[in-house]
Amino acid sequence: MTGHAIDARALTRRFGSFTAVDAITFHVEPGEVFGFLGANGAGKTTAIRMLIGVLAPTSGSATVAGYDLKTQAEQVRRRIGYMSQKFSLYEDLTVQENITLYGGIYGVSDRDIVTRTGEILGRIGLEHAGDELVRDIPLGWKQQLAFCVALLHRPAVVFLDEPTGGVDPITRRRFWELIYEAGAAGTSVLVTTHYLDEAEYCRRISIMVDGAIAAMGTPAEVRKAVGAETLDEVFLKLTRPGTAA
Amino acid sequence: MSDDPAVEAQGLVRRFGDDAALHEVSFDVAPGELYGIIGPDGAGKTTLFRILVTLLLPDAGTARVLGRDVVKDLWNLRSRIGYMPGRFSLYPDLSVAENLGFFAALFDTTIAEARETIAPIWVQLEQFAARRAGALSGGMKQKLALCCALVHRPEILFLDEPTTGVDAVSRKEFWDLLARLRDEGLPIVVSTPYMDEAIRCDRVSLMQGGRLLVTDRPAEIGRGYPRPLLAVRGSNILGLLGALRGFPHAAAVWPFGEALHYTDARRDAQVEQITRELAAHVQSAGLSGVSMSPIAASIEDAFMWYMAQEQAA
Numbered sequence: 001m002t003g004h005a006i007d008a009r010a011l012t013r014r015f016g017s018f019t020a021v022d023a024i025t026f027h028v029e030p031g032e033v034f035g036f037l038g039a040n041g042a043g044k045t046t047a048i049r050m051l052i053g054v055l056a057p058t059s060g061s062a063t064v065a066g067y068d069l070k071t072q073a074e075q076v077r078r079r080i081g082y083m084s085q086k087f088s089l090y091e092d093l094t095v096q097e098n099i100t101l102y103g104g105i106y107g108v109s110d111r112d113i114v115t116r117t118g119e120i121l122g123r124i125g126l127e128h129a130g131d132e133l134v135r136d137i138p139l140g141w142k143q144q145l146a147f148c149v150a151l152l153h154r155p156a157v158v159f160l161d162e163p164t165g166g167v168d169p170i171t172r173r174r175f176w177e178l179i180y181e182a183g184a185a186g187t188s189v190l191v192t193t194h195y196l197d198e199a200e201y202c203r204r205i206s207i208m209v210d211g212a213i214a215a216m217g218t219p220a221e222v223r224k225a226v227g228a229e230t231l232d233e234v235f236l237k238l239t240r241p242g243t244a245a
Numbered sequence: 246m247s248d249d250p251a252v253e254a255q256g257l258v259r260r261f262g263d264d265a266a267l268h269e270v271s272f273d274v275a276p277g278e279l280y281g282i283i284g285p286d287g288a289g290k291t292t293l294f295r296i297l298v299t300l301l302l303p304d305a306g307t308a309r310v311l312g313r314d315v316v317k318d319l320w321n322l323r324s325r326i327g328y329m330p331g332r333f334s335l336y337p338d339l340s341v342a343e344n345l346g347f348f349a350a351l352f353d354t355t356i357a358e359a360r361e362t363i364a365p366i367w368v369q370l371e372q373f374a375a376r377r378a379g380a381l382s383g384g385m386k387q388k389l390a391l392c393c394a395l396v397h398r399p400e401i402l403f404l405d406e407p408t409t410g411v412d413a414v415s416r417k418e419f420w421d422l423l424a425r426l427r428d429e430g431l432p433i434v435v436s437t438p439y440m441d442e443a444i445r446c447d448r449v450s451l452m453q454g455g456r457l458l459v460t461d462r463p464a465e466i467g468r469g470y471p472r473p474l475l476a477v478r479g480s481n482i483l484g485l486l487g488a489l490r491g492f493p494h495a496a497a498v499w500p501f502g503e504a505l506h507y508t509d510a511r512r513d514a515q516v517e518q519i520t521r522e523l524a525a526h527v528q529s530a531g532l533s534g535v536s537m538s539p540i541a542a543s544i545e546d547a548f549m550w551y552m553a554q555e556q557a558a
Contacts, residue, residue, distance in 0.1 A: 040411065041383075162410075168284075168453065169548055176500055177483075177486065177500065180483045180500075184483055194410070195439075197441075201482075
């Protein structure tokens with residue numbers, strides 16, 4: 001036990017001769033909002049898949065929510081939440097049915113499901129939409145709902161893989177306010193995004209290039225270390241050599 | 246190149262069932278202009294593009310592209326338009342060169358004839374000529390799709406969200422290519438959900454809910470912001486957000502990178518007065534170490550302002 005929400009040490013994953021994640025070492029503190037950045041193909045998704053316990057590391061180690069990924073993957077999976085852009089909710093179920101289903105899967109008691117449903121729908125302004133099919137609610141609400149559902153079982157760490165792609169700027173900010181609130185409530189958040197302005201909302205960020213962490217720190221520290229005015233510029237400086245294909 | 250406007254859209258309406266995807270959309274694109282339609286998913290961008298490239302009929306309104314009516318003259322237009330749809334639409338099992346050769350053949354031309362037109366993109370793609378298109382990175386896929394849309398030497402390009410899901414570096418490279426094509430006189434209409442890309446366009450329309458909220462040069466859109474705007478910084482962002490929203494004259498408060506952007510509801514209030522009042526307000530809320538300064542509005546500030554106005558109307 002390290003007291004860190006995530007503690008990765010030399011975490012590595014190879015596919016054949018290709019090293020997708022190359023000995024990354026980093027930690028995330030309880031309640032910290034951590035931006036996990038990198039170009040397409042830099043290895044972010046592979047790293048996340050290891051950290052959520054669905055892909056075994058080739059070497060290295062990590063603890064998530066205090067449990068060892070290799071020997072306690074089941075405990076890890078119970079203590080984390082996960083939301084990706086591609087898979088979020090069942091479109092053919094109602095809002096309420098989705099909440100009940102996920103609550104059941106994660107072993108939340110019926111009484112807690114009822115209480116938390118009220119809290120969630122009230123928080124994101126969907127009080128009157130409990131019986132609507134998820135397919136019929138706007139994209140922005142779906143993403144906020146998916147985030148709240150990922151938090152339903154009160155995980156220690158939540159992983160968000162490009163949660164705000166394509167949504168309008170107001171909804172994008174409402175989403176980040178939910179992230180701040182989760183962080184303030186003690187949940188650690190690891191988030192990936194292509195919007196570099198969103199990286200500024202994170203307490204610390206890491207930037208992956210070709211499987212390795214090329215820079216890490218608060219946004220201000222990273223800008224300073226790389227000698228750039230903006231995170232856009234940081235990103236360009238660090239990733240240009242690795243973006244040919 | 247003709248002197249006709251590249252695009253003239255007048256009152257375009259399109260419904261799907263009971264939902265109107267487009268509400269009387271009107272705009273025009275000058276010859277040689279790089280024109281951006283900026284808006285999130287569901288704004289109606291793809292419906293608009295599909296009408297302009299003759300793949301979808303409008304329920305009302307008219308549109309002319311290169312001076313030709315998109316409904317009556319579709320056969321004339323189709324060979325003169327280059328269109329890159331939002332969804333990756335090349336053959337993943339064909340190589341880069343095979344995809345390009347295929348699209349050239351469809352338009353009864355050859356890669357050799359198109360060489361000059363596609364040169365700036367082809368130099369970046371050539372090293373992957375034998376690679377399967379499905380095995381390219383996101384950024385390279387988009388460059389190949391652009392190449393295929395150009396291979397018949399079109400007189401206008403329509404690019405629907407060419408940079409969505411592509412990382413920041415590849416996005417910049419893609420826009421550099423578009424700037425080169427524009428400099429050679431090719432009119433380009435491009436849509437994007439990324440507000441920061443608006444500055445790469447000559448003119449933009451901000452689109453939301455099937456309507457164009459505002460149309461202007463990117464720099465003018467920020468200048469037209471109708472209320473005082475301040476950046477407010479502090480260590481407790483969440484606390485600051487709540488406090489600022491509780492200020493009686495707050496019109497809008499949103500997180501913006503490392504700062505919060507505060508819009509005052511009073512059109513003519515002086516910055517000094519707002520700063521003084523806000524400072525007292527956040528102090529009474531128990532927040533310290535807060536700094537604030539007036540700023541120029543970005544495209545995104547403007548988008549959010551007009552979007553909120555539209556929703557309130």
